[in-house]
Amino acid sequence: xxxxxxxxxxxxxxxxxxxxxxxxxxxxxxxxxxxxxxxxxxxxxxxxxxxxxxxxxxxxxxxxxxxxxxxxxxxxxxxxxxxxxxxxxxxxxxxxxxxxxxxxxxxxxxxxxxxxxxxxxxxxxxxxxxxxxxxxxxxxxxxxxxxxxxxxxxxxxxxxxxxxxxxxxxxxxxxxxxxxxxxxxxxxxxxxxxxxxxxxxxxxxxxxxxxxxxxxxxxxxxxxxxxxxxxxxxxxxxxxxxxxxxxxxxxxxxxxxxxxxxxxxxxxxxxxxxxxxxxxxxxxxxxxxxxxxxxxxxxxxxxxxxxxxxxxxxxxxxxxxxxxxxxxxxxxxxxxxxxxxxxxxxxxx
Amino acid sequence: xxxxxxxxxxxxxxxxxxxxxxxxxxxxxxxxxxxxxxxxxxxxxxxxxxxxxxxxxxxxxxxxxxxxxxxxxxxxxxxxxxxxxxxxxxxxxxxxxxxxxxxxxxxxxxxxxxxxxxxxxxxxxxxxxxxxxxxxxxxxxxxxxxxxxxxxxxxxxxxxxxxxxxxxxxxxxxxxxxxxxxxxxxxxxxxxxxxxxxxxxx
Amino acid sequence: xxxxxxxxxxxxxxxxxxxxxxxxxxxxxxxxxxxxxxxxxxxxxxxxxxxxxxxxxxxxxxxxxxxxxxxxxxxxxxxxxxxxxxxxxxxxxxxxxxxxxxxxxxxxxxxxxxxxxxxxxxxxxxxxxxxxxxxxxxxxxxxxxxxxxxxxxxxxxxxxxxxxxxx
Numbered sequence: 001x002x003x004x005x006x007x008x009x010x011x012x013x014x015x016x017x018x019x020x021x022x023x024x025x026x027x028x029x030x031x032x033x034x035x036x037x038x039x040x041x042x043x044x045x046x047x048x049x050x051x052x053x054x055x056x057x058x059x060x061x062x063x064x065x066x067x068x069x070x071x072x073x074x075x076x077x078x079x080x081x082x083x084x085x086x087x088x089x090x091x092x093x094x095x096x097x098x099x100x101x102x103x104x105x106x107x108x109x110x111x112x113x114x115x116x117x118x119x120x121x122x123x124x125x126x127x128x129x130x131x132x133x134x135x136x137x138x139x140x141x142x143x144x145x146x147x148x149x150x151x152x153x154x155x156x157x158x159x160x161x162x163x164x165x166x167x168x169x170x171x172x173x174x175x176x177x178x179x180x181x182x183x184x185x186x187x188x189x190x191x192x193x194x195x196x197x198x199x200x201x202x203x204x205x206x207x208x209x210x211x212x213x214x215x216x217x218x219x220x221x222x223x224x225x226x227x228x229x230x231x232x233x234x235x236x237x238x239x240x241x242x243x244x245x246x247x248x249x250x251x252x253x254x255x256x257x258x259x260x261x262x263x264x265x266x267x268x269x270x271x272x273x274x275x276x277x278x279x280x281x282x283x284x285x286x287x288x289x290x291x292x293x294x295x296x297x298x299x300x301x302x303x304x305x306x307x308x309x310x311x312x313x314x315x316x317x318x319x320x321x322x323x324x325x326x327x328x329x330x331x332x333x334x335x336x337x338x339x340x341x342x343x344x345x346x347x348x349x
Numbered sequence: 350x351x352x353x354x355x356x357x358x359x360x361x362x363x364x365x366x367x368x369x370x371x372x373x374x375x376x377x378x379x380x381x382x383x384x385x386x387x388x389x390x391x392x393x394x395x396x397x398x399x400x401x402x403x404x405x406x407x408x409x410x411x412x413x414x415x416x417x418x419x420x421x422x423x424x425x426x427x428x429x430x431x432x433x434x435x436x437x438x439x440x441x442x443x444x445x446x447x448x449x450x451x452x453x454x455x456x457x458x459x460x461x462x463x464x465x466x467x468x469x470x471x472x473x474x475x476x477x478x479x480x481x482x483x484x485x486x487x488x489x490x491x492x493x494x495x496x497x498x499x500x501x502x503x504x505x506x507x508x509x510x511x512x513x514x515x516x517x518x519x520x521x522x523x524x525x526x527x528x529x530x531x532x533x534x535x536x537x538x539x540x541x542x543x544x545x546x547x548x549x550x551x
Numbered sequence: 552x553x554x555x556x557x558x559x560x561x562x563x564x565x566x567x568x569x570x571x572x573x574x575x576x577x578x579x580x581x582x583x584x585x586x587x588x589x590x591x592x593x594x595x596x597x598x599x600x601x602x603x604x605x606x607x608x609x610x611x612x613x614x615x616x617x618x619x620x621x622x623x624x625x626x627x628x629x630x631x632x633x634x635x636x637x638x639x640x641x642x643x644x645x646x647x648x649x650x651x652x653x654x655x656x657x658x659x660x661x662x663x664x665x666x667x668x669x670x671x672x673x674x675x676x677x678x679x680x681x682x683x684x685x686x687x688x689x690x691x692x693x694x695x696x697x698x699x700x701x702x703x704x705x706x707x708x709x710x711x712x713x714x715x716x717x718x
Contacts, residue, residue: 037382039390076584116679120607127615131587134619138580138626146626153619160616177680304382305375 003106011112015092023246024054026295030246033299061239069232072141080136081233081240087129088247094118095254096180098264098284102276110264110280114180119167122179122255123160126210130156132244133212133219137229148228151310152219155209158317159216163206165325166199169332170259179255183263188270191262198328200260202321207256209317211248214302218310253294254287261290404519407470407485410463411514412507415453417540420507421482424458431477436467454480461506465490465499484516555599562599566592579625583618590614604680 028043028050035042043050068077098110115121130153137149173195174182186192193200209216220228230241257263264287266272274282308316334341367373393400413421424441442459444452451457474483493499508514517525528536537545569588576582590613597606687695 033386036386036390039385039388039392041390041392041394044394076580115603117603117607120604120611124607124610124615127611127619130615130619131622134622134626135584138622150623150626153623157616157619300379300382304378 007108008112011110012093015097015112016089019089019092019247019250020243022250022291022295023243024058026246026249027057027242028053029295030299030302033296034303037300037303058239061236064235066235066237067232069141072139072232076135076139077232078237080132080139080229081237081244082132083135084129084132084244085240085247087125087132088244088251091122091125091251092254094121094179095251095258096183096263097287099280100276101280109180110284111180114178117177118179119171119177119182119259123164123167127156127160129210129248132241133229136233136241140229140232142232144225144227145229145231148219148221148225148231151221151225152212152229155212155216155218155313155317158314159206159209159321162202162317162321162325163210165322165329166196166202166206167259169199169325169329170196170203172329172332172336179258179263183258183265186262187265191260193260196260196328196332198324199332200256202325202328203260204256205316205321207252208298208301209313211252211298212245213249213298215305215307216313217302217307218313221307249295249298250291253291253298256294257287257290263287402487404487406487407472409465409486409488409490410468410474410501410506411484411486411516412461412503413482413484413516414508414510414513417450418510419449419451419453420457421453421480422458422461423454423456423480423482424461425456425479427477427479428474428483431473432468433471433473434467434469436464436469437474438462438464458503461503463501463506465501466496484514484519486514486516558595559599562592562595565589566596579628580622583622583625586621587614587618590618604683 031053032042032050034040043053046052046056068074093112094115096109096111096114100107100109102108133152134149137145137147137152140146170182170192171177173192174185176182176185182192208214212219218228219225220230222228225231230238233241264283266283266286269279269283272279415421424439426439426441429435429437429439438460439458439462440460441456444455444457470485472485475485520528527533530536531541566589569585569592572585573582573589576585590609594606594609594614597603597609
């Protein structure tokens with residue numbers, strides 16, 4: 001029991017630190033990717049290739065003067081970024097990072113907890129994430145912040161529907177809500193992307209919208225809303241908001257790769273003949289490779305596609321993605337029930 | 350009047366199904382950005398690497414001295430008149446006895462200022478100067494956070510007597526030949542003139 | 552006393568305390584936030600009853616969607632004390648009487664209720680999605696479908712209301 005507690009504590013701490021580290025270096029990667037795509041160099045002054053830039057940014061964030069608007073609610077003003085950070089870090093709990101490690105006859109799964117409603121848990125945390133933005137935007141007592149918060153909430157509610165419906169089709173195929181089992185199912189067979197290509201596309205678009213990334217970054221649209229919901233924020237509270245966005249990006253990349261791209265599974269892994277622990281470590285490396293690809297994909301999209309207009313955003317969400325995802329559910333259902341349908345049809349004719 | 354043949358008439362036609370999907374257009378855009386991702390950037394890392402500049406690059410001015418180290422400028426004001434940006438101001442003074450080795454002519458500039466914020470580095474002052482006193486060099490004017498620092502006085506403009514700035518590579522062959530001809534008054538220093546007077550009196 | 556009992560009492564305290572604050576707090580935005588806390592405490596109760604699916608759906612639907620819309624509307628209204636219209640006393644009396652009657656009903660119900668934990672809590676698998684789905688689509692098929700028609704009617708009504716002109 002004690003070993004179990006120590007092991008889980010270490011795992012939680014590891015996931016926490018890795019999330020923060022990857023979020024920090026995502027800011028650096030974002031600037032580098034943006035620079036390369038625009039034929040520039042990007043940050044290269046702090047350390048070799050600018051590798052210490054995130055540390056410099058972090059120090060700068062901490063040193064900045066902290067401003068809390070006097071007319072706003074101080075408690076809610078602080079609660080906003082804290083909630084954003086909390087919800088961003090919470091969803092990493094159910095992600096399976098690798099297989100099992102075996103030490104002295106005891107197995108240690110590389111997943112903090114495999115609850116049987118894993119996907120719903122992620123969904124609940126994501127849907128709760130909007131409060132961080134809404135409360136922060138309202139407590140700023142600034143019209144631009146409020147408009148950003150309202151945009152964020154309506155955007156997230158609209159895209160949650162299509163996201164949920166895309167997931168329903170996937171869950172119909174997998175028959176389970178547990179992320180561990182979904183990943184295990186893809187171990188030997190094909191990845192889910194080959195069964196659910198349309199569902200993947202819808203899920204990907206909605207994931208972009210849920211993380212407020214370009215082209216769906218209307219809540220912080222600087223051409224119209226100064227900075228959106230974080231206009232009034234400074235110092236590390238602003239840092240929390242920016243950090244939460246990158247953690248969300250990391251976690252959603254992990255979820256996309258677990259749901260549709262086989263998670264930690266390496267293709268043809270059963271043919272290599274590695275022993276347990278080595279295979280598990282390789283799986284972790286491979287999983288992080290997939291995650292990094294998706295983080296790059298997020299940046300790639302951001303520096304390619306311009307921002308949507310608000311009516312286009314709503315049009316895409318309600319009139320294209322939701323009908324498409326319902327159609328996807330119908331098609332998935334028909335394919336799953338094809339034998340029964342053939343049976344009934346042959347009885348009729 | 351038609352200036353170019355590149356005009357394009359905007360037609361708002363109904364998009365085809367493929368265009369409405371937007372996915373081909375998005376993939377096209379993404380391949381373009383990916384191509385640029387692997388392309389070498391055009392950035393020159395300035396303090397470490399300096400960009401190659403033309404031989405006739407027009408940078409910070411220099412007020413030249415002659416071979417004996419006397420200032421060539423005679424404060425005639427032609428450069429200030431020629432300057433389109435009105436960046437040059439000066440004050441003249443008369444040369445005293447014993448200052449012959451400092452100033453080439455009887456009149457010299459006691460104050461000579463160029464406002465580098467106004468200067469457009471056109472080089473017209475260099476063209477206007479009858480005494481070959483002012484030249485533009487290939488040095489870059491350093492930036493400053495202070496307007497005062499950008500008004501360059503004689504302390505920054507006159508060349509160091511021990512480290513004369515070589516501008517011969519910026520001159521054409523004809524100019525270099527002309528400068529060797531000591532019979533022309535233009536090329537004579539104060540000592541040359543004294544020698545000529547002595548020769549004539551003999 | 553098992554640890555779940557302590558958790559139960561803690562969650563109950565949080566739920567009731569924040570529910571009272573929903574009514575008492577003068578700032579409507581704070582009220583909505585207290586209501587969200589109440590919902591979270593209720594979700595905790597669902598978890599104690601082994602109803603994980605219900606707990607997750609409760610948070611997704613109530614805390615994650617409906618309360619966001621509540622907050623959305625309240626944030627859009629400019630609820631300053633200066634422009635608050637003077638309220639008459641009759642609605643207050645009506646509210647007190649209605650709430651009193653409701654409380655009487657609740658007390659009457661609770662005195663007849665069974666004491667102790669619900670039998671469902673003993674079965675660990677009762678709240679799983681599979682079991683819930685089986686019950687919902689076998690035993691309660693008709694009520695489930697009828698309720699979906701109810702939602703459809705509500706949706707049609709919303710679309711109808713949002714249309715400005717009907718020829």
